[in-house]
Amino acid sequence: MQQPKRICRAVVVGAGPAGLLAAINLLRRSSDEVEYHVTLVETGEDYGVLDAAGLEKKRSWMIGLSTHGLTALRAVPGLYEDYVSQVGVPIESTAIYLGKTMIEAGAEDVGENYVVDRNFIVAALARYLNDNFRRSGRLTLRYQSKVLFVDPDEKRIFEEYLPYDLLIGADGVRSAVRAALVANERAFECSVADIFTNFKSLHLHLPAAVAEKKVVVLPQCLKGINGACRSARRRPPLGIGLPETGGKINLAFGYMLDTPCDEALHSQDASDAEVVAAYFKAPFKPFELDWAEVARVWVGQPWSQTGQVHCSFYHSLKLQLLILGDAAHATSPSIGPPRSIALPRRSHAVLPAFSEERVKEGNALTEVAFHAYSMSPHQQLLVTLSQLLRGALSKRVPFGLVAPDPLTEVGKGAKLSHAYDELTRIGRLPAVRAVNEAARRRHFELRTGMALGGGFVCIITQFLHALAAEPAGVLPWGLTIGLPLPATGLLNPESRPGGPKGLVRYPTALGLLGQLLGISLVFPALWLPTPAFCKGRGAVRAACGYPSIGLPAAFLSLSGGGALRPNSPTRRPRALSRAYAAAAALAFVGYTANLCLAGLAFGSPRAAVGALWAEAPPAVAFMSIDAGVLFLGRAAPPLSFGRDALRDAAGVRRDGPGCRLLLHLASTSPAEALAALLASPLVGPGAACALMLSRREARLGEAAAGEAAGAGETKKLA
Numbered sequence: 001m002q003q004p005k006r007i008c009r010a011v012v013v014g015a016g017p018a019g020l021l022a023a024i025n026l027l028r029r030s031s032d033e034v035e036y037h038v039t040l041v042e043t044g045e046d047y048g049v050l051d052a053a054g055l056e057k058k059r060s061w062m063i064g065l066s067t068h069g070l071t072a073l074r075a076v077p078g079l080y081e082d083y084v085s086q087v088g089v090p091i092e093s094t095a096i097y098l099g100k101t102m103i104e105a106g107a108e109d110v111g112e113n114y115v116v117d118r119n120f121i122v123a124a125l126a127r128y129l130n131d132n133f134r135r136s137g138r139l140t141l142r143y144q145s146k147v148l149f150v151d152p153d154e155k156r157i158f159e160e161y162l163p164y165d166l167l168i169g170a171d172g173v174r175s176a177v178r179a180a181l182v183a184n185e186r187a188f189e190c191s192v193a194d195i196f197t198n199f200k201s202l203h204l205h206l207p208a209a210v211a212e213k214k215v216v217v218l219p220q221c222l223k224g225i226n227g228a229c230r231s232a233r234r235r236p237p238l239g240i241g242l243p244e245t246g247g248k249i250n251l252a253f254g255y256m257l258d259t260p261c262d263e264a265l266h267s268q269d270a271s272d273a274e275v276v277a278a279y280f281k282a283p284f285k286p287f288e289l290d291w292a293e294v295a296r297v298w299v300g301q302p303w304s305q306t307g308q309v310h311c312s313f314y315h316s317l318k319l320q321l322l323i324l325g326d327a328a329h330a331t332s333p334s335i336g337p338p339r340s341i342a343l344p345r346r347s348h349a350v351l352p353a354f355s356e357e358r359v360k361e362g363n364a365l366t367e368v369a370f371h372a373y374s375m376s377p378h379q380q381l382l383v384t385l386s387q388l389l390r391g392a393l394s395k396r397v398p399f400g401l402v403a404p405d406p407l408t409e410v411g412k413g414a415k416l417s418h419a420y421d422e423l424t425r426i427g428r429l430p431a432v433r434a435v436n437e438a439a440r441r442r443h444f445e446l447r448t449g450m451a452l453g454g455g456f457v458c459i460i461t462q463f464l465h466a467l468a469a470e471p472a473g474v475l476p477w478g479l480t481i482g483l484p485l486p487a488t489g490l491l492n493p494e495s496r497p498g499g500p501k502g503l504v505r506y507p508t509a510l511g512l513l514g515q516l517l518g519i520s521l522v523f524p525a526l527w528l529p530t531p532a533f534c535k536g537r538g539a540v541r542a543a544c545g546y547p548s549i550g551l552p553a554a555f556l557s558l559s560g561g562g563a564l565r566p567n568s569p570t571r572r573p574r575a576l577s578r579a580y581a582a583a584a585a586l587a588f589v590g591y592t593a594n595l596c597l598a599g600l601a602f603g604s605p606r607a608a609v610g611a612l613w614a615e616a617p618p619a620v621a622f623m624s625i626d627a628g629v630l631f632l633g634r635a636a637p638p639l640s641f642g643r644d645a646l647r648d649a650a651g652v653r654r655d656g657p658g659c660r661l662l663l664h665l666a667s668t669s670p671a672e673a674l675a676a677l678l679a680s681p682l683v684g685p686g687a688a689c690a691l692m693l694s695r696r697e698a699r700l701g702e703a704a705a706g707e708a709a710g711a712g713e714t715k716k717l718a
Contacts, residue, residue: 018325
């Protein structure tokens with residue numbers, strides 16, 4: 001008597017290339033003993049039902065299939081020949097452009113390669129699945145559905161429960177299925193990161209100078225990508241052109257995150273298309289493009305990122321699940337999917353062995369893909385020369401004395417783990433990894449506020465980076481600094497005659513301590529924010545920003561030894577008056593520069609005010625409040641009390657920086673305090689207050705001179 005077939009309910013999450021190929025292989029795997037029933041769950045739409053016109057609107061980014069990926073597709077009869085081969089382009093040659101100079105390599109040098117739009121191959125696989133299995137009764141399609149949770153006890157998915165015997169997670173970098181591994185397998189280790197690159201992928205008409213089946217590599221083709229030609233430590237830019245069907249080419253340009261591209265290339269405003277076109281046309285030498293088309297597509301597309309995933313294993317016997325594709329080993333798509341993802345009948349026995357084999361290849365894939373290119377221009381030049389030399393010698397030196405380059409052999413079908421071993425043996429992979437990981441670590445330290453500039457770390461550094469990331473961030477900072485520069489530095493002489501006790505005798509040192517504890521954002525980082533803002537997204541440029549690092553020194557020098565020791569001599573009123581006048585001039589220049597920056601960054605005062613307050617992110621809004629509070633006065637412990645209150649030669653009380661600035665002015669001359677308040681919009685708050693303080697010191701000098709003259713006359717008469 002024939003035994004009934006065992007039904008295996010397989011749920012495949014994700015209808016990308018890996019998920020669709022897994023579903024196809026499972027459905028083909030049915031035999032006399034086991035019959036697979038597959039439920040395909042996908043958040044997006046079914047690309048398999050789109051016609052040519054509908055699919056044309058879904059162009060995304062290109063992926064490259066080498067021997068590994070093509071072998072997996074050709075293992076399914078008719079899949080590559082009748083479906084996939086119709087939507088991509090087989091590569092016949094690869095060319096590297098160094099300026100206008102082209103170095104070309106044929107397919108025999110790099111192996112078989114096939115490039116295809118990611119969504120086009122998804123459509124081809126989906127059509128094959130629909131044509132061959134949709135009416136079989138063993139395929140259930142659940143498009144526009146999202147997996148929220150994997151139940152580890154009942155082996156089902158919530159919210160509508162889907163019971164399963166085998167769960168395959170091919171749901172991308174942010175995999176919900178992989179999250180079940182994290183939650184339920186203590187030994188499972190996983191890291192998810194970006195590939196440290198922002199890029200744009202442009203679908204353009206194929207230029208006349210480029211053959212239809214040629215890949216073009218464009219190193220250092222644009223000065224604004226990764227800052228080539230701006231400084232020696234900037235990363236070299238990289239562009240690549242991949243042929244598409246329909247007489248088009250996909251040009252992709254990217255920049256490393258630690259060296260952002262020029263601000264002109266960040267625009268997504270259609271009105272800036274002419275500026276972007278001119279920017280591209282000047283430095284781009286390899287071949288002519290339709291620059292208007294380039295600019296139109298560029299400004300209409302946001303920057304993209306992709307992820308990288310490392311996992312210690314890909315399966316769980318407890319959950320009866322397996323992760324594939326980007327969920328397991330996301331990286332550059334140039335090497336292709338696994339050779340085969342068909343599972344034998346006894347999945348509980350085979351899952352560990354399958355996972356062990358694929359983990360070795362998958363992690364070799366991510367390591368080789370990420371560290372194939374160095375973030376150091378000089379090191380990458382040496383790597384490229386080494387690759388060219390090994391390739392040339394391997395063809396000319398007999399008896400295989402010189403092995404071909406490992407990366408070239410991957411393109412011809414060599415195992416990725418073998419390439420990883422060879423690259424490690426010759427020392428290339430460890431050397432490149434050390435440089436790349438150091439660059440990533442440094443960028444992470446700066447981005448998270450662990451370090452700033454030359455390594456100064458304090459509680460406010462992360463806030464400064466958040467501020468620098470906003471176009472409006474520099475404006476409230478400039479308003480804030482416009483007051484403390486004259487006030488913080490020049491009020492130190494106010495406390496010098498004598499009388500204060502304890503730590504308050506050191507106003508500057510005490511202020512520094514307060515700032516490092518996060519009380520406010522005024523004094524300790526007068527120098528430090530400039531490097532951060534010069535690398536931000538606002539209107540500040542390094543050429544005009546870095547010289548301002550030294551400006552606070554002029555103000556602090558006016559306080560004499562007050563920053564370091566107590567009870568230093570008080571400067572003469574006339575000298576202090578001139579110092580305040582000089583401070584007012586510098587503060588006015590800074591205020592004017594801030595207004596100019598606002599004009600460059602925003603088209604109208606209303607837009608600037610909105611960016612500073614109504615639509616401001618938290619960092620900018622807080623800084624705007626801080627600027628207003630600091631205009632009204634700078635809070636600090638009082639320097640004198642009771643009978644020790646300080647008075648100048650004319651008997652006018654001087655409470656020093658312990659008083660709020662306007663109140664300090666009001667205590668000596670209410671009219672001057674009001675004048676400073678009214679003049680602030682015209683000359684800036686720092687300049688207005690410094691001018692009033694200069695006038696006060698001039699009066700005190702005149703009074704002191706009058707008293708001295710009177711004392712001299714009295715002495716003569718005596």
